[in-house]
Amino acid sequence: MLARVANNLFWMGRYLERSEHIARYLNVNYFSSLDAPSELAQSRDFVLRSMLFVADEEELKLNKILNERDVLYDIGLNPDKHYSIYSSIGYAQQNANGARDLISTELYESINTLNRTVKNYSSERFVKHGLFEFTNLIKSNIASLRTKIRATLLHDEVYAIIMLGVYIERANQVIRIINSKYNDALIESVDFDTPVKTSYEWTTLLKCVETYDMMRGHYRKTPSSHNVLEFLILNPHCPRSIMNSLNSIHYYMSFLIKEEHPHKDSAAFLIGKLMCEYRYKCIEDFQEDLKGFIENLVDDLSLVGERMDADYFSLY
DSSP states (O other): OOHHHHHHHHHHHHHHHHHHHHHHHHHHHHHHGGGOSSHHHHSHHHHHHHHHHHHOHHHHTTOOOOOHHHHHHHHHTOTTOTTSHHHHHHHHHHHHHHTGGGSOHHHHHHHHHHHHHHHHSOHHHIIIIIHHHHHHHHHHHHHHHHHHHHHHSOTTHHHHHHHHHHHHHHHHHHHHHHHHHHHHHHHHHHHHOOOGGGOTHHHHHHHHTTOHHHHHHHHOSOOOHHHHHIIIIIOTTSTTSHHHHHHHHHHHHTTTOOSSSOOTTSHHHHHHHHHHHHHTOOGGGTSTTHHHHHHHHHHHHHHHHHHHIIIIIOOO
């Protein structure tokens, strides 16, 4: 397979996964704030900053006054913003074009249909009263696309490359969402003297990654920083957890590995090392310095992504 085509498959998976996470975060974060227990968590500025933090942290460094209509439009349907859902779906469609001969007609046509739907969605309707409808449309369509990927493609190298994109993006998005909600909890603790450990933001975090019911069933306790982080980072059976993503990346990487013992600077070696490292961690290892842990994990995942690109998808 040409590196160019493999790159298309990989990024098609990444952009589809990214658009779903952004849509879900917009939906949950916006509507949960209406019933939040503190005035700060209900304030528009607080909510909009949290959304931008996940969509593109660099936007917050501009220190501009946030307007609800502008922020929603930028994250949802602004074609000029690289981080918008509009752009992610468009990029996914472009990458599908580049790998047209290797994916099924059903998958290709579904991606094209979603792309046309997003492009034709009224931006005025979206910013006024279409947030719930639009984000649910994205979530349901991405779920359908994920089913078509699993049900209509051969589970070979093509499938493995797409799933590598899906899981590396999932790990990145989940850790960004954890980071965002942790920052929100810290701000609330300063302004309203709310304990970080029992902040309402941990409940919102679980809903942002669709694991609230499963976490409550697993622990049978009220969400807190301890059990939420343990569930979303270390539980290998939670499909949204970092550990589950690392295991999945390692598994699908095996489809591409040619040598029995990968070089220490290869993506295969790095992901194996990272997977084993986190398999034997416990929540107490990073509970006291969550910020440092998150930053290190973001760096580790970025390095894995860079090595995967260099090893398998680089055009040069």
